[in-house]
Amino acid sequence: MALIEVEKLSKDFSILKRDPGLKGAIWSLVRRRYETVHAVSDVSFEIQRGELVGYIGPNGAGKSTTIKMLTGILIPTSGHLRVCDFVPYRERRHYTRNIGVVFGQRTQLWWDIPVIESFNLLQKVYKVSDNDYRRRLDEFKELLNLDEILDVPVRKLSLGQRMRCDLVASMLHNPQVLFLDEPSIGLDVVGKLRIREFLQRINRETGVTMILTTHDLREIEELCNRLIIVDHGRILYDGGIGGLRTKYAFDRHIIFQLSESHPSDGWQNDLDFNGSVRWETPDPLKVKASFRKESVNPAAVISSVMKHLSVHDITIEEPEIEQIIGMIYSQGKVKQ
Amino acid sequence: MFESIKLHVTLGALYLSKFLKTRLEYKADLMLGLVTGLLFQCITLVFIDVLFARQSLTIGGWNRGHVLFIYGFSIFPLNLFFAFFPNLYNVGSKYIIEGNFDRILLRPLNSLFQILMEEVDIESLIGLIIGGAIMYYASAELELVWSLWHMPVFCLMAISGMLIYGGVFTTVASFSFWWPDRIGLMAPLFNMMAFGKYPITIFNRFLQFILMWLIPFAFVAFFPATLFMGVESFYTHALAVPVVACVSMLVGMSAWTLGVRHYESTGS
Numbered sequence: 001m002a003l004i005e006v007e008k009l010s011k012d013f014s015i016l017k018r019d020p021g022l023k024g025a026i027w028s029l030v031r032r033r034y035e036t037v038h039a040v041s042d043v044s045f046e047i048q049r050g051e052l053v054g055y056i057g058p059n060g061a062g063k064s065t066t067i068k069m070l071t072g073i074l075i076p077t078s079g080h081l082r083v084c085d086f087v088p089y090r091e092r093r094h095y096t097r098n099i100g101v102v103f104g105q106r107t108q109l110w111w112d113i114p115v116i117e118s119f120n121l122l123q124k125v126y127k128v129s130d131n132d133y134r135r136r137l138d139e140f141k142e143l144l145n146l147d148e149i150l151d152v153p154v155r156k157l158s159l160g161q162r163m164r165c166d167l168v169a170s171m172l173h174n175p176q177v178l179f180l181d182e183p184s185i186g187l188d189v190v191g192k193l194r195i196r197e198f199l200q201r202i203n204r205e206t207g208v209t210m211i212l213t214t215h216d217l218r219e220i221e222e223l224c225n226r227l228i229i230v231d232h233g234r235i236l237y238d239g240g241i242g243g244l245r246t247k248y249a250f251d252r253h254i255i256f257q258l259s260e261s262h263p264s265d266g267w268q269n270d271l272d273f274n275g276s277v278r279w280e281t282p283d284p285l286k287v288k289a290s291f292r293k294e295s296v297n298p299a300a301v302i303s304s305v306m307k308h309l310s311v312h313d314i315t316i317e318e319p320e321i322e323q324i325i326g327m328i329y330s331q332g333k334v335k336q
Numbered sequence: 337m338f339e340s341i342k343l344h345v346t347l348g349a350l351y352l353s354k355f356l357k358t359r360l361e362y363k364a365d366l367m368l369g370l371v372t373g374l375l376f377q378c379i380t381l382v383f384i385d386v387l388f389a390r391q392s393l394t395i396g397g398w399n400r401g402h403v404l405f406i407y408g409f410s411i412f413p414l415n416l417f418f419a420f421f422p423n424l425y426n427v428g429s430k431y432i433i434e435g436n437f438d439r440i441l442l443r444p445l446n447s448l449f450q451i452l453m454e455e456v457d458i459e460s461l462i463g464l465i466i467g468g469a470i471m472y473y474a475s476a477e478l479e480l481v482w483s484l485w486h487m488p489v490f491c492l493m494a495i496s497g498m499l500i501y502g503g504v505f506t507t508v509a510s511f512s513f514w515w516p517d518r519i520g521l522m523a524p525l526f527n528m529m530a531f532g533k534y535p536i537t538i539f540n541r542f543l544q545f546i547l548m549w550l551i552p553f554a555f556v557a558f559f560p561a562t563l564f565m566g567v568e569s570f571y572t573h574a575l576a577v578p579v580v581a582c583v584s585m586l587v588g589m590s591a592w593t594l595g596v597r598h599y600e601s602t603g604s
Contacts, residue, residue, distance in 0.1 A: 013600060068601055073441045075597065096444045108439050110454075112358045124350060125443060127343070153358075 002046035003177065003209055004070070009079035010233075011040040011065050039065040041233040042079075047211070049176075052203050054224035055213045058329050062233040063213045067181050070211070071101050084176050097126060100170030100208075104182035107162055108169060109154045115165050116150040119172060126173035133172065140168045143198055160191035167198060171208075178202075180212045184219060192216070196223060217321045229328055237334040244324060246294060247334065254298060256287045256305055257313035271304050344449055351453040359458060369459035377411075377466040396538035403535065405474035405565055410533040410557030411467030413497025417505075418460035420498065423451050424505045425522065428512035438601055448506065448592050478565060486564060493560035493574075496581035500556050501529070503584025506592055513595030525551070532556040555580040 014034040019027060040062040047053055057063050068074040069081060072088030072095050081087060086095040101108070109118040123133045141147060144164040149157060157165065163183065170178060180199070184192045196219060203210055214220060220227060221241060229237040237244060261284035271277070276295045280288040287309065289301050298316065305311060328334055359366050393400055423430075431437040431451060440447045475482065508521050532553035536544055547554040555577050563574035 065601075068438070071442060073438050074599075074601055092441065093444045093446075096442055101442050103438070106435070106439065108442065110354070113354050117354055117357075121347075121350060121354065124347060125445060 003049045003084060004047040005080065005082040006046070007044045007080040009040060009043045009066070009069065009081055010038065010077050011069060011074060012077045013037045013039055038233050040069070043230070043233070043235055045228060045235065045238055047209060049209055050203070050207045051226060052210045052224050053212065054220035054227045055211055055230070056217070056220060056227065056325070057230040061231045063230060064181060066230070067179055067211070067213060071099060071179055072096060097173065098176050100173070100175035100178040102166050102170045102178070102180045102183050104163065104185035107154060107166055109165060111155050112153055114151050114153050115157070118154065119169065122169055122172050128173050132174070136172055136174065140171065143201065144168065144194065160187050163187060163191065163195065167195065171202060174206065175208060177209045177211070180210060182214055183212070184214060184216055192219065199223060217325055221321055229325065229334070231329060231332060236328055236332070241321065245318070252291060252293050252298070253317040254289045254301055255315045255317065256309065256311045258285045258287065259310045259312040261285055262287060262309050271308065273301070277301060344446060347445065348449070348453060352456065355456050356458070370462050373459040373462040377463045381466060381470070396535060398535045398538070401474050401477035402565060404470055405478060406535060406558055406561040407533050408467050408470030408474055409561040409564070411463055411470070412494040413501060413556050414529065415460045415463040415467070416494060416498035417501040419457050421452060421502050421505060422457045423455040424509040426455070427451065427509040428516045432512050432516040432599070435601060437599060447596055448589065480565065489563070493563070493577055496578045497556040497560065499581040500552055500584045503581070503586070503588035504551055506585070506588030510588070510591035510595035513598045528553060532558065534558070552580050552584060
């Protein structure tokens with residue numbers, strides 16, 4: 001059985017409609033008009049134990065709403081939801097012992113007290129035994145370099161330091177699932193890298209299941225083995241990153257830089273791969289071959305071009321994951 | 337159930353000690369708070385003294401000693417309430433509109449408990465000294481004799497009074513889950529609290545009904561005070577005070593639970 005089961009999950013919000021200006025404000029006191037917004041509609045997926053899933057979509061796509069339903073903060077309008085054998089919102093207090101949550105936008109630690117005191121308090125809140133607590137804290141301390149910041153109140157920490165502390169706080173009770181909502185937002189390159197390594201490591205070592213929302217697609221690429229793309233509250237894609245690449249890899253390009261200009265015509269005829277390669281010559285010293293990854297062997301393209309033309313440099317281009325996601329967002333669907 | 341209560345009590349003590357520690361870090365701030373608190377209390381004392389400058393003054397059959405005693409007692413539940421429930425005022429703004437309530441819901445603890453524990457106004461407790469002084473003075477005037485059994489009853493009554501306020505304000509704070517931007521109900525209720533400081537019999541019937549059955553502020557100070565003043569006609573009411581406290585908290589907590597179910601979080 002899957003660790004997380006989501007079936008036809010929907011969440012509607014009713015938003016008070018107000019006409020602009022003072023007149024509108026006064027009118028709204030008397031006559032209230034509500035508008036229903038479908039933040040999440042008919043979302044279904046399953047996640048198995050130990051998976052590391054990226055949950056992405058443009059702003060306002062319904063990611064956070066979904067995460068909030070999964071973590072028991074919001075009650076779904078309709079649909080079925082089960083995580084770690086709990087219905088999150090119904091058995092909130094038992095359920096939350098089994099999960100860890102990190103919001104990049106907002107700390108979960110107590111603002112005014114030193115980090116270590118926050119951790120000690122959490123130990124009591126989650127009833128972690130002294131032994132487990134000490135062992136985990138020691139390990140995390142080393143992994144995330146926390147030694148100098150443990151005695152500092154949270155409000156005095158930099159964003160990167162705070163984020164590391166939040167990560168530790170979410171893992172102290174050894175949760176089965178870790179929800180990360182934009183954990184790297186606003187961090188510098190080093191900070192991002194450190195967090196990425198930490199997540200990879202604890203996923204490997206503790207087998208904790210992770211769901212990660214982010215706008216940093218590099219992060220998704222390096223961390224996740226599965227990607228769920230949502231927009232307008234619906235799932236656009238659910239599958240591996242490799243699969244997405246294959247779908248969009250139509251244009252894998254090989255660009256040949258020539259040492260002397262190519263013959264004006266006819267040279268392509270010998271290089272006919274049954275029409276599955278598209279040839280372009282942007283300038284006399286450049287030839288560009290575009291083709292689908294699965295139908296043409298790139299090595300064959302290269303070797304046949306080398307036979308006919310004098311090549312002095314080759315670049316292979318694959319569409320960046322950013323471009324692919326950008327295309328999906330703007331088209332509102334995934335290519336079939 | 338028992339396990340859960342035990343956990344909450346232990347954590348309550350822990351939260352409180354952590355909170356005190358942070359307050360002690362800002363010693364100057366704390367001292368200033370205590371001094372202004374004391375000054376504020378002295379001002380109300382002067383006000384009361386002006387009111388009762390004439391020895392012979394009576395209101396509705398209650399003499400100066402009675403009124404002072406009730407007033408003195410009322411300071412206990414009121415300031416305990418101000419000390420331990422100040423965060424109820426922030427439920428709409430800080431927790432619901434700003435979305436901090438998300439964080440509360442992610443912890444395996446009662447949500448109301450967490451909010452109450454996140455802010456404690458220790459300075460309010462300084463007022464208890466003034467309350468005690470007024471009561472000491474008033475009991476001398478009424479020639480009351482205090483005995484040992486009064487102490488536990490006194491504590492029970494003061495805490496019950498705090499819980500009556502707590503329950504009523506929790507109910508109102510729960511409305512923020514539906515209308516987070518309206519704290520309009522809080523202000524009139526704060527004013528209503530003043531009625532609790534006087535003998536209920538001086539008000540008209542309508543107000544008496546409200547103060548006993550709807551917003552039971554009469555049980556906060558007046559009825560308990562009659563018990564210590566030996567006004568036997570109100571003993572049954574005085575004994576009902578802990579019951580009223582329980583009912584008030586139950587109503588508050590039920591409204592809270594309903595409200596939490598209605599919580600819609602914020603955009604991001």
